[in-house]
Amino acid sequence: MGAEKQTNSTDERAQNIEATRQLLGGYKREKANLIPVLQKVQGKLGYLPREAMMEIAGYFDIAPIDVYGVVTFYNQFRLNPPGKHSVRVCLGTACHMKGGYITLDAWKRRLKIDARQTTPDREFDLDTVACVGCCAMAPVTVVDNKPEGKVEPTRVDGILLGLGYDHITKDQEKVDESK
Amino acid sequence: MTKANSGPGVRTAFNKLKERAEAHERELKQNRSLILVGAATCGRAAGALDVVEAFREEIRKRDLDCPVIEVGCMGHCYAEPIVIISKPGNPPIAYGHVNPVIAERLINEYIMGDNPCPEFVLAALEPSDILPSFQDFPRAAYEKKIILKNCGRIDPTNIDEYIVVGGYSALARSLEKSPQEIIDEIRAAGLRGRGGAGYPTGQKWQTCRDAEGTPKYIICNADEGDPGAFVDRAILESDPHSVIEGMIIGGYAVGASHGYIYVRAEYPLAVKRLQTALEQAKELKLTGKNIFGGEFSFDIEVFQGSGAFVCGEETALIASLEGEAGMPTPRPPYPAARGLFDKPTVVNNVKTLAYVRHIINNGAEWFRETGTKESPGTAVFSLAGKIVNTGMVEVPMGTSLRNIIFDAGSGIPGGKRFKAVQIGGPSGGCLPEAALDTGVDFDSLQSAGAIMGSGGMVVCDEDDCMVEMARYFLEFTQRESCGKCTFCRLGTKQMLEILTEFTFGQGKLKDLETLETLAQQVKAGSLCSLGRTAPNPILTTLRYFRDEYIEHITMGRCPALMCMHLIAYYILPDKCERSCDACVGSCTVEAISPNKKRIKVIDQEKCVKCGTCLAACPPQYNAIVKLSPPSEVPEQNVKIKNQISKTKK
Numbered sequence: 001m002g003a004e005k006q007t008n009s010t011d012e013r014a015q016n017i018e019a020t021r022q023l024l025g026g027y028k029r030e031k032a033n034l035i036p037v038l039q040k041v042q043g044k045l046g047y048l049p050r051e052a053m054m055e056i057a058g059y060f061d062i063a064p065i066d067v068y069g070v071v072t073f074y075n076q077f078r079l080n081p082p083g084k085h086s087v088r089v090c091l092g093t094a095c096h097m098k099g100g101y102i103t104l105d106a107w108k109r110r111l112k113i114d115a116r117q118t119t120p121d122r123e124f125d126l127d128t129v130a131c132v133g134c135c136a137m138a139p140v141t142v143v144d145n146k147p148e149g150k151v152e153p154t155r156v157d158g159i160l161l162g163l164g165y166d167h168i169t170k171d172q173e174k175v176d177e178s179k
Numbered sequence: 180m181t182k183a184n185s186g187p188g189v190r191t192a193f194n195k196l197k198e199r200a201e202a203h204e205r206e207l208k209q210n211r212s213l214i215l216v217g218a219a220t221c222g223r224a225a226g227a228l229d230v231v232e233a234f235r236e237e238i239r240k241r242d243l244d245c246p247v248i249e250v251g252c253m254g255h256c257y258a259e260p261i262v263i264i265s266k267p268g269n270p271p272i273a274y275g276h277v278n279p280v281i282a283e284r285l286i287n288e289y290i291m292g293d294n295p296c297p298e299f300v301l302a303a304l305e306p307s308d309i310l311p312s313f314q315d316f317p318r319a320a321y322e323k324k325i326i327l328k329n330c331g332r333i334d335p336t337n338i339d340e341y342i343v344v345g346g347y348s349a350l351a352r353s354l355e356k357s358p359q360e361i362i363d364e365i366r367a368a369g370l371r372g373r374g375g376a377g378y379p380t381g382q383k384w385q386t387c388r389d390a391e392g393t394p395k396y397i398i399c400n401a402d403e404g405d406p407g408a409f410v411d412r413a414i415l416e417s418d419p420h421s422v423i424e425g426m427i428i429g430g431y432a433v434g435a436s437h438g439y440i441y442v443r444a445e446y447p448l449a450v451k452r453l454q455t456a457l458e459q460a461k462e463l464k465l466t467g468k469n470i471f472g473g474e475f476s477f478d479i480e481v482f483q484g485s486g487a488f489v490c491g492e493e494t495a496l497i498a499s500l501e502g503e504a505g506m507p508t509p510r511p512p513y514p515a516a517r518g519l520f521d522k523p524t525v526v527n528n529v530k531t532l533a534y535v536r537h538i539i540n541n542g543a544e545w546f547r548e549t550g551t552k553e554s555p556g557t558a559v560f561s562l563a564g565k566i567v568n569t570g571m572v573e574v575p576m577g578t579s580l581r582n583i584i585f586d587a588g589s590g591i592p593g594g595k596r597f598k599a600v601q602i603g604g605p606s607g608g609c610l611p612e613a614a615l616d617t618g619v620d621f622d623s624l625q626s627a628g629a630i631m632g633s634g635g636m637v638v639c640d641e642d643d644c645m646v647e648m649a650r651y652f653l654e655f656t657q658r659e660s661c662g663k664c665t666f667c668r669l670g671t672k673q674m675l676e677i678l679t680e681f682t683f684g685q686g687k688l689k690d691l692e693t694l695e696t697l698a699q700q701v702k703a704g705s706l707c708s709l710g711r712t713a714p715n716p717i718l719t720t721l722r723y724f725r726d727e728y729i730e731h732i733t734m735g736r737c738p739a740l741m742c743m744h745l746i747a748y749y750i751l752p753d754k755c756e757r758s759c760d761a762c763v764g765s766c767t768v769e770a771i772s773p774n775k776k777r778i779k780v781i782d783q784e785k786c787v788k789c790g791t792c793l794a795a796c797p798p799q800y801n802a803i804v805k806l807s808p809p810s811e812v813p814e815q816n817v818k819i820k821n822q823i824s825k826t827k828k
Contacts, residue, residue: 032520034502035485039444073504073661075486076444092406093601093637094563096651102789106767109787130488130655132445133409134221135563135637136256136570145447147224153767153789 013051019044020052024059031060034070038077046082075130083118083125085163087111089151090140092131099152100139104128106153107141110160110168123165192471193351196463200342210267212245212290216277217261217331219252219416220448221409221570225259226278233279234262237286245290251417251452253331254571258301261331264289272310275301318572318587323549325557326533327573330417335452338459341420347465349536353428354473361432362388365535367543369555374400374491374528375603375632376708377554377621383525386515387433390523395435398519398526399426400496401442401449404488405604406655408635409561410571411529415442415449418533419456423479425532427466428539430477433525438479441496444486453481488605488659491633492707493518493526495661506661507707528633530559550576554620562588564637565595577618580610584638595640598739599723603632605652605659606712608719609645628719630712644741645724646731649716650678656713666704670697671713678717681728682742684735684808691728695721740805743788747809750792752778754802762803765795783812 008016023040027033034056041052048071057064071077089095089104108114111124118125134140137149143159151159160168214234218227227249234247253261258275264285265271272295274285281299288294295310303312313319333340341347353361366381387395399422403411415422426438442450457479460466468476482500489495490505497519499505518524534556538546547555554576560583561571567589574583580600584590591597599609602619608629610617617623621631639648657671674697680686698714705711721728730736737745750762750771757777770785771792779802781792796803806812 031502032500035499036482039483039485070502070504073487074484077485093604093635093651094407094569096406097564097637097639097643097648099790102787105787106789109768129445130404130486130659131406131409132220133403133412134224134256135407135409135561135635136221136259137224138563140224147220149224152794153791154765157767 008049008051013049016045016049017051017055020055024056027059029060031062034060034062034067035074038067038071042077047078047080049079049081078116080118081122083122085124085144086127086142087124088127088129088132088142089115090130090132090138090142090147091128092133092135092138092140094135094138095131095140098138102153103139103141103151103156106156110156189351189354189471189473192464193348196347197342200339203339204343207246212264212266214245214247214290215250215263215265215332215334216247217252217259217263218249219331219413220446221252221256221413222259222261223448227260229279230260230262230277230282233282234286237283241286241291243286243290248334249336250333251330251335252413252571254327254413254573255301255568256570257568261301263304263331266290269295270303270305270307270310270312272303273301273313274299317589318568321574321578321582321587322572323557323575324573325537325549326414326418326421326530327559327571329421330413330571333418335417335419336455338420338456338463341418345540346420346536347424349539350424350427350465351471353431353539354471354475358388358432358434361428361539364543365432365538368538368546369543369553370531370534370538370546371554371556371621372528373530373534373559373631373634375606375630377631380527380531383515383527384429384433386513387435387523387525390516392517392522393434394437395433395522396519396524397426397430397433397435397438398493398496398500398524399438399440399529399532400491400493400526401440401446401529402484402491402496403443403446403529403633404491404659405606405633405635407561407563407601407604407637408633409563410559410634412446412449413561413571414529414533415446416452419449419452420460421533421536422529423453423456423460423466425527425535426479427470427477428535429525429527429532431475433523435525436477438477439500439519440479440481441484441490441500442481443484450481450483457481487661488655489661489707489709492709495707496526497524504661506663507709509706530634551618551620553622558619558631558634560619560634560636562636562638564601565591565640565643566638567592574619576620579616579618581615583619583636584615588638591638591640593640595642597638598641598643599639599645599648601629601637601639601648601716602635603630603712603715604635605656606630606708606715607632607635608715609639609648609723610719611723613723628715628722630715642739642741644682644737644739645720645727646678646681646737647739647741649720650675650682652716653678653713656709660709660713664705664710666701667706667710667713670701670704671710673697674701674714674717681731682737683744684731684737684742686732688729688732690732691721691725735808737807740807742807745809746788746805746807747783747812748781748786748788748790748792749804749806749812750779750781751802751804754800755779756797756800756802759797759800761795761797762792765791767791783809 053067057067141151262274262277303310306312370380371377487505490499495505495507514524550556559573572587653675657675660667662668755778763771770782793803
């Protein structure tokens with residue numbers, strides 16, 4: 001994941017630390033609470049910034065590397081900020097057979113980013129998911145936590161249009177080319 | 180706590196609960212039409228929430244007295260969104276593929292009038308003279324619903340509905356017995372763990388009960404990570420109380436005081452349903468201190484997994500619950516002896532726990548009437564891939580694959596030919612047509628090279644490449660390997676590289692032997708079943724579809740026309756209709772343009788092989804074909820070669 005290193009401003013850092021502290025308050029200082037805490041913090045901040053992980057390590061009195069180890073072990077946790085819209089392409093068996101990888105290619109092409117990246121304007125982030133369990137609707141893409149069934153390359157454009165991003169779909173490219 | 184837990188008190192408490200639930204239900208359902216919308220994740224993906232909204236809007240506009248209830252999944256996912264309307268005097272009727280427009284018509288014509296709109300009907304739920312019913316479907320002859328019975332029929336967010344259909348009666352019955360009696364009953368029933376391995380549940384419970392150390396724990400493993408399997412999700416979303424009841428009974432039997440339900444984070448709706456169900460159970464004192472006023476106390480907590488396939492392995496799951504990275508540990512000691520926080524812990528699959536209440540209510544003998552001697556009961560499969568009736572099916576153990584795929588699942592769509600069925604996800608195998616008469620149970624699947632796994636059945640037709648299938652699963656297991664065992668960490672990577680080369684048309688025949696040797700070594704050199712079963716997809720495809728591998732290697736050709744780097748799309752000039760521009764408009768990358776004669780031509784260098792044009796070409800022309808190897812494309816040989824060397828890096 002060769003995402004560029006993003007450093008937060010001092011203000012942002014202070015806010016993240018404050019938010020993390022507030023969430024930590026309700027938890028016992030037992031390591032069994034580490035994963036629920038990380039989930040909670042990510043739920044609030046959208047990702048796990050360095051300062052939040054440091055804060056959590058301090059709270060549980062464990063080495064920061066142990067927090068980092070757990071965060072990077074699980075697919076759910078992310079280290080970079082999410083986009084305004086999240087796009088998760090299902091790559092389960094059924095979706096794969098019905099062309100999920102082709103759909104993923106289509107998303108990459110339109111958003112001009114790779115999986116596990118966020119667009120530079122932070123409008124979209126693209127990720128894959130192992131299986132969301134609606135194999136009957138394959139290929140599935142989860143857009144803003146709503147599973148969309150039968151998403152083939154043409155529907156990628158349709159979804160982008162529906163979200164009001166017509167400027168990145170094919171038609172616009174055509175207009176740009178003709179200029 | 181050796182003998183019963185104050186019997187008469189339990190009975191009275193339960194009866195009171197049941198009366199209360201029945202009164203609530205009567206109030207809700209009396210002389211009213213009811214609309215049930217299948218709003219599990221599969222239904223939602225098909226637009227069920229819009230349908231719910233449309234019904235509510237129409238009802239509001241007309242000021243009708245007709246509740247709209249979001250239920251779970253009936254298993255007929257191919258027809259989602261499904262709506263069941265029960266109108267007093269008529270049998271409940273299920274409608275398939277409902278959308279907001281159909282919803283409006285159903286309100287106008289059926290709820291307000293008396294036309295049941297047969298054109299939208301899927302089937303009636305009970306036999307009747309006017310409409311076909313589910314009992315008339317060919318699959319009805321093979322299906323036997325035990326744990327799926329209530330799915331899609333009851334409101335998962337309303338505990339009263341569950342109690343009215345017999346819920347929590349098994350808990351009351353259990354608390355009147357001694358824990359040992361319950362374990363004996365489960366043992367006599369021969370219930371085997373539905374998580375995949377098929378270990379006898381009663382045995383596991385006994386070990387945990389006999390183990391020293393308190394507190395004891397019971398964990399429900401709902402980390403259904405196998406891509407292609409979704410039965411656990413459907414049960415949790417549709418009938419969460421059945422799992423909770425099984426867990427409480429299990430907790431009582433083994434002497435546990437605390438339970439965890441470990442659910443995948445990818446199943447947000449299941450988590451929500453479970454949390455609602457647990458709150459309701461707690462409110463009615465079905466969990467917590469002194470259940471039914473007896474001596475037994477038991478708490479349940481939901482724990483969300485964080486997206487690691489290996490956590491489906493029980494020791495990794497326990498590590499994850501303890502706040503560690505989910506890496507497996509060697510067994511023994513088995514968790515039943517030393518598990519969570521080093522205390523005796525039972526880990527059971529969702530489906531296993533869902534069976535418990537039925538066995539307690541109906542007895543071991545009843546359970547053994549279904550299925551085979553070694554594997555009693557039913558098997559639940561999720562059907563996906565190239566099959567007409569995608570969804571879930573529950574059949575007696577021992578039913579043949581042929582019956583499941585061709586009768587219950589109605590076969591392969593589009594008149595294509597069956598090629599293989601993939602059972603058990605990344606740990607399972609691909610079985611060919613010759614194996615179709617295998618009866619499904621734990622042991623026969625194992626000897627065919629697949630495993631029961633968590634019940635994912637993905638059907639492949641002639642368009643699916645077995646080499647690519649093996650590569651796909653290896654890519655998955657390689658990524659999900661936790662990295663603890665060297666063979667699993669590096670061996671899977673090595674195998675993946677070889678398979679990837681094959682799908683590029685590279686590789687040597689000698690690699691097949693390397694692959695087989697490596698597969699055996701990874702099996703032998705891995706601690707947990709992730710590594711031990713990871714080579715299964717390779718071994719079974721090599722065993723049954725070796726020719727396909729050889730064709731990839733020696734001819735650079737993918738016989739199923741699936742491997743992207745080994746195919747090219749081509750428009751047959753003599754079939755292309757000059758006045759038609761369907762493919763040009765459909766192409767997502769502007770790679771198709773008409774030539775001087777207005778025959779469309781694909782620019783192979785631009786083509787990303789998404790196949791959209793093939794789908795767009797009107798069937799009366801059928802001018803677009805896939806060719807493999809790509810050098811088959813007549814005029815543009817040179818360009819294609821360039822492209823291949825580019826993609827290969």
